[in-house]
Amino acid sequence: MNEIAKKWYVVRAISGKEKKVSEQIRAVVSRSDIASYVSQVLIPTERIFQIRNGKKISKERSFFPGYILIEAALTGEVAHVIQNVNGVIGFLGAEKGGEAVPLRPTEVSRMLGTVDELAEREEEALAPFIVGEIVKVCDGPFNSFSGIIEEINEEKKKLKVMVKVFGRNTPLELGFMQVEKE
Secondary structure: OOOOOOEEEEEEEOOOOHHHHHHHHHHHHHHOOOOOOEEEEEOOEEEEEEEEOOEEEEEEEEOOOOEEEEEEOOOOOHHHHHHOOOOEEEEOOOOOOOOOOOOOHHHHHHHHHHHHHHHHOOOOOOOOOOOOOEEEEOOOOOOOOEEEEEEEEOOOOEEEEEEEEOOEEEEEEEEHHHEEEO
16 A cells, blocks of 8 residues: 655644644544544643742643644545544634645754754753842742842752841852742
């Protein structure tokens, strides 16, 4: 059997429901006879780190909210089946009643490359800090103290912060995740 030529398309979905919609698309595709026409359903995501209640938590956030990437051959009823999945608004680039417009190969490689970079990247500061900036300690024994950034070590992701303790300036070495901008 010949390999079916597939292209990447962008499906517009209800924002915040991308994961559920992509699961429904996969389920509909696997149940119907169009499984050979759809090879991948992706949600580009990035991993972000936050501190909540003194604990560092990792969260996945959609890189393109409201959009799902699909590698498929939109021949026959494939586009119609995907568009009728609950939560799908339509294909990006398709005018009302028109055909879906595939992504250019350069766009696909850039998007997938960005997603791969985000997956490989180690935890990164949520916001870059500046010397002289006032920050609030949100973790550790000096929780809720405020101080001024004296030094920044990007490689170790550490800050030297001057905090007033009992009326005296005390230097603290804190990780990027232990402080937040005030």
